[in-house]
Amino acid sequence: MAKFAGLSEQQGHSPRRKKAVLLINLGTPDAPTSSDVRRYLAEFLSDHRVVEIPKLVWKVILHGIILRTRPAKSAALYKSIWTEQGSPLLDITRKQSEKLQQYLSQTNPDVEVHYAMRYGNPSIASVLKSMHETGVDDITVLPLYPQYAAPTTASSFDAISKELMTWRYLPSLQFIHTYHDHPDYINALVESIKNDFEKNGKPKKLVLSYHGMPKRNLTLGDPYYCFCKKTTRLVVESLGLHEDDYITTFQSRFGKAEWLKPYTDATLEELAQNGVDDVAVICPAFSADCLETLEEIQCENKEVFEEASGKHYRYIPALNDDELHIEMMANIVRKHL
Ligand SMILES: C=CC1=C(C)c2cc3[nH]c(cc4nc(cc5[nH]c(cc1n2)c(C)c5CCC(=O)O)C(CCC(=O)O)=C4C)c(C)c3C=C
Numbered sequence: 001m002a003k004f005a006g007l008s009e010q011q012g013h014s015p016r017r018k019k020a021v022l023l024i025n026l027g028t029p030d031a032p033t034s035s036d037v038r039r040y041l042a043e044f045l046s047d048h049r050v051v052e053i054p055k056l057v058w059k060v061i062l063h064g065i066i067l068r069t070r071p072a073k074s075a076a077l078y079k080s081i082w083t084e085q086g087s088p089l090l091d092i093t094r095k096q097s098e099k100l101q102q103y104l105s106q107t108n109p110d111v112e113v114h115y116a117m118r119y120g121n122p123s124i125a126s127v128l129k130s131m132h133e134t135g136v137d138d139i140t141v142l143p144l145y146p147q148y149a150a151p152t153t154a155s156s157f158d159a160i161s162k163e164l165m166t167w168r169y170l171p172s173l174q175f176i177h178t179y180h181d182h183p184d185y186i187n188a189l190v191e192s193i194k195n196d197f198e199k200n201g202k203p204k205k206l207v208l209s210y211h212g213m214p215k216r217n218l219t220l221g222d223p224y225y226c227f228c229k230k231t232t233r234l235v236v237e238s239l240g241l242h243e244d245d246y247i248t249t250f251q252s253r254f255g256k257a258e259w260l261k262p263y264t265d266a267t268l269e270e271l272a273q274n275g276v277d278d279v280a281v282i283c284p285a286f287s288a289d290c291l292e293t294l295e296e297i298q299c300e301n302k303e304v305f306e307e308a309s310g311k312h313y314r315y316i317p318a319l320n321d322d323e324l325h326i327e328m329m330a331n332i333v334r335k336h337l
């Protein structure tokens with residue numbers, strides 16, 4: 001057998017030069033069951049980009065403790081957000097990809113849009129393989145993480161490289177590593193917040209809650225924290241908000257180490273206790289609603305806020321398949337097509 005996957009002789013001599021866009025998001029279990037969540041978490045948490053502690057030590061903790069206890073708990077949470085279409089994250093990513101395909105058909109009718117998940121299915125390797133087989137040789141990758149972070153963005157790149165290492169004829173490859181300050185992204189967030197304020201009134205505090213990360217990653221040079229702060233700055237400047245009107249926080253802590261602060265749950269509790277009883281929460285790091293927004297922010301943190309005497313709590317949905325979000329994706333990738 002040949003060492004590298006090639007094209008058929010005919011294809012190899014006259015490549016078809018097909019272009020494609022590949023959207024990537026984190027991934028999700030196939031079903032909200034303990035066994036599927038276990039398989040998903042095992043893949044996710046074995047990624048050294050995600051958990052950077054020494055591999056052998058981590059292997060013992062992961063397989064000895066975490067994968068014995070967390071899957072059942074996580075499966076129950078996933079069940080609470082699961083819909084007839086399955087995982088919200090996967091379903092929304094599919095819709096984003098279909099809408100982007102429609103959107104691009106006006107200006108770039110020859111470009112195919114595909115999507116893949118970093119963990120679980122459809123896997124990056126399987127989607128790249130099928131693109132290879134149908135003659136795609138020019139790929140623009142848009143990981144749907146607005147703020148570059150090594151555990152998400154770089155990990156997606158790792159998975160692409162791992163697959164491409166097995167190919168003979170490599171495609172032309174464009175990799176968009178961050179769009180935290182892209183004017184269309186900022187504008188889409190601003191419009192979504194304005195719509196919410198018009199409908200529900202301006203809250204006492206706008207909480208911009210980003211997915212967290214161990215503080216050590218920041219010290220080691222990951223720009224994620226600074227990119228989150230810049231997104232916040234551009235959004236609040238455009239909205240004309242005063243310093244007291246908003247706060248940037250970090251959610252979804254995992255494990256015992258210190259993560260980026262201030263923590264979203266502790267902040268909400270403190271705000272409520274100090275009489276700031278009317279808040280709106282938006283999660284700019286999530287391009288699609290998922291467990292971390294629908295369960296943690298919309299349900300769990302609402303309870304935290306209300307138990308501390310908070311009165312009005314609302315979650316502003318992710319940009320999902322909003323028209324401005326799809327237009328943003330089209331404008332970002334078009335430059336490279
Ligand atoms: C263990 C360390 C983790 C790091 C670092 C991390 C970074 C990170 N994650 C996202 C986006 C998402 N994370 C999601 C779920 C999720 N994240 C972690 C851990 C880390 N994330 C875990 C253990 C889980 C699984 C949930 C659970 O079992 O409780 C999701 C949602 C997936 C879904 O199916 O809905 C997203 C999206 C970003 C942007 C990020 C950046 C620093």
Ligand SMILES: [Fe+2]
Nearest residue numbers: 026211252292
């Ligand atoms: Fe995460």
Ligand SMILES: [Fe+2]
Nearest residue numbers: 252291292296
């Ligand atoms: Fe969570």
